[in-house]
Amino acid sequence: MKLVIERGRTVPFSALPPRSIALDGYVQGPAIDAEQERYSFDHHGGCVRHATRSTAEQVHDAIVLGLDPNGLTIYCNDVDLDTALAVWLLANPHRAQEELVGQLTVAAGLLDAHSGAYPVGPAMRHVIEWLSEPETRARANGQYWAMDDVALGQLLGNVSRRIDVYTHGEARADVTQFAIDERYEIEREGTGWVLARTVGTRAHGALFRDGYLRLLIYRQLPDGSYGYTVAKRSEFVKFFPVGEILQVLDQHEPGWGGGSTIGGAPRNADGSRSRISPDEIFSIIEAVVVKTRIEHNAPTTAASPDVTMKLRALR
Numbered sequence: 001m002k003l004v005i006e007r008g009r010t011v012p013f014s015a016l017p018p019r020s021i022a023l024d025g026y027v028q029g030p031a032i033d034a035e036q037e038r039y040s041f042d043h044h045g046g047c048v049r050h051a052t053r054s055t056a057e058q059v060h061d062a063i064v065l066g067l068d069p070n071g072l073t074i075y076c077n078d079v080d081l082d083t084a085l086a087v088w089l090l091a092n093p094h095r096a097q098e099e100l101v102g103q104l105t106v107a108a109g110l111l112d113a114h115s116g117a118y119p120v121g122p123a124m125r126h127v128i129e130w131l132s133e134p135e136t137r138a139r140a141n142g143q144y145w146a147m148d149d150v151a152l153g154q155l156l157g158n159v160s161r162r163i164d165v166y167t168h169g170e171a172r173a174d175v176t177q178f179a180i181d182e183r184y185e186i187e188r189e190g191t192g193w194v195l196a197r198t199v200g201t202r203a204h205g206a207l208f209r210d211g212y213l214r215l216l217i218y219r220q221l222p223d224g225s226y227g228y229t230v231a232k233r234s235e236f237v238k239f240f241p242v243g244e245i246l247q248v249l250d251q252h253e254p255g256w257g258g259g260s261t262i263g264g265a266p267r268n269a270d271g272s273r274s275r276i277s278p279d280e281i282f283s284i285i286e287a288v289v290v291k292t293r294i295e296h297n298a299p300t301t302a303a304s305p306d307v308t309m310k311l312r313a314l315r
Contacts, residue, residue, distance in 0.1 A: 054109030116205030182206035
């Protein structure tokens with residue numbers, strides 16, 4: 001198996017070479033071409049998030065149902081636990097049917113697919129945060145954004161080694177002593193949604209558990225750009241059309257994208273993200289939210305002149 005990491009790159013499925021696998025956004029949306037052994041395991045582009053399993057879950061099921069990854073080339077454009085677990089499964093297909101591996105894959109998939117909102121047990125959430133810690137720490141301290149493809153490969157290797165340790169039953173003390181930093185600050189309130197700044201290493205799950213249903217979360221990166229995530233708790237939350245919001249943001253700054261409940265800012269090859277300020281992003285999203293509420297005759301709060309102007313432009 002050969003692994004290729006190309007930070008920020010996306011290609012159409014038609015450009016994927018034979019005998020290859022694209023993971024978690026390298027190709028937008030899931031796709032299967034068994035004859036040429038081309039596969040995209042993705043749950044971002046063109047997906048109903050509620051009904052689409054995470055990348056690692058798709059890979060796990062494919063292996064259990066007969067996919068042989070031997071000799072295939074694996075492509076990815078970013079590193080998180082979902083991608084790392086998918087790569088680990090492809091490198092260890094003989095372990096896919098182990099009970100602990102299956103439990104981990106499902107729990108990690110539920111948290112990843114639902115942006116931390118799914119209520120997995122506290123013990124398993126602690127495991128998943130410990131496994132993710134090399135990546136979340138690198139994002140929080142800014143190192144992640146300066147990593148080239150080689151460094152991303154090393155980061156993926158660090159997460160994979162933790163998966164090895166955990167699935168061999170050797171991580172109990174490390175997991176027990178690990179502290180999760182979920183601190184955040186609410187900076188602005190929109191019409192039924194909030195703008196939050198991540199203070200710790202990861203805040204999505206805490207925000208949803210604290211009762212917020214519609215979110216824009218951000219962190220400013222060392223290069224001055226902003227990492228944004230647009231998310232709602234589930235498909236069943238009204239008046240926060242994530243897909244439409246991402247489309248409008250993409251018109252202002254190409255590269256925004258994601259699924260039906262979560263998406264985010266461009267992932268550029270140099271590690272930078274969005275160059276649009278939080279205040280401007282807030283105004284753009286508020287315009288879409290107010291427009292949606294008006295279209296459905298739902299109550300709205302008074303919009304600022306800036307939001308009203310943007311709302312008129314969207315009509």
